[in-house]
Amino acid sequence: MESNQISSMSKASRCEANEPMPSESQSAYLGLGSNLNDREACLYRAVTMLSNAGARCVKASSIYESEPFGYSDQPAFLNAVIKVKTFLSVQALLITVKEVERRMGRISGPRWGPRLIDIDILLYDDVTLATEELTVPHPGLRHRVFVLLPLHEIAPRVNIDKDLSVEKALESLDTSQGIKKYASWRYGDVR
Numbered sequence: 184m185e186s187n188q189i190s191s192m193s194k195a196s197r198c199e200a201n202e203p204m205p206s207e208s209q210s211a212y213l214g215l216g217s218n219l220n221d222r223e224a225c226l227y228r229a230v231t232m233l234s235n236a237g238a239r240c241v242k243a244s245s246i247y248e249s250e251p252f253g254y255s256d257q258p259a260f261l262n263a264v265i266k267v268k269t270f271l272s273v274q275a276l277l278i279t280v281k282e283v284e285r286r287m288g289r290i291s292g293p294r295w296g297p298r299l300i301d302i303d304i305l306l307y308d309d310v311t312l313a314t315e316e317l318t319v320p321h322p323g324l325r326h327r328v329f330v331l332l333p334l335h336e337i338a339p340r341v342n343i344d345k346d347l348s349v350e351k352a353l354e355s356l357d358t359s360q361g362i363k364k365y366a367s368w369r370y371g372d373v374r
């Protein structure tokens with residue numbers, strides 16, 4: 184039942200975005216975070232829902248536990264990065280991501296506040312885009328250890344900006360504080 188609902192959601196997303204579908208499958212990297220309820224289960228549930236909506240996970244990092252960012256009076260986050268293959272345009276992918284967050288029960292709260300699930304589009308193919316709704320590469324990417332460390336595990340040499348690889352971006356950051364490996368990824372068929 185849920186997968187039917189999600190697949191019609193993804194068709195609607197494509198229409199609403201009013202963008203042509205890419206003719207080839209594109210690669211995108213998504214950052215996932217959760218700090219409420221069963222955090223690990225929330226990450227895995229998001230991956231299932233994304234796959235059912237047309238963004239199929241093909242690679243996943245380990246799961247990291249990190250101290251809350253921005254708003255410190257809240258539980259620690261679990262973070263991971265996944266690579267997805269998708270025919271959704273980047274705009275349709277954003278709509279899909281927001282819909283998955285909504286369906287998982289995320290409610291509006293303070294910026295950087297507690298959440299069941301947060302999904303960010305970190306990179307989408309080699310697209311660079313800055314609109315009111317969507318900035319790609321994600322604007323926080325180069326400063327956030329909790330995103331760069333897991334991204335480095337699965338794509339160390341990918342560029343997050345002109346001539347700036349993940350590897351290089353991490354060199355200037357302190358990776359010893361506030362973050363530790365929590366678990367290996369134990370879900371789905373990821374290579």
Ligand code: AMP
Pocket residue numbers: 277294295301302303304305315316317318319320321322
């Ligand atoms: P967040 O609180 O992290 O879920 O993000 C809030 C808003 O950021 C979303 O409603 C998006 O419209 C916007 N946004 C801008 N760029 C991105 C991106 N690369 N990935 C996800 N959301 C984005």
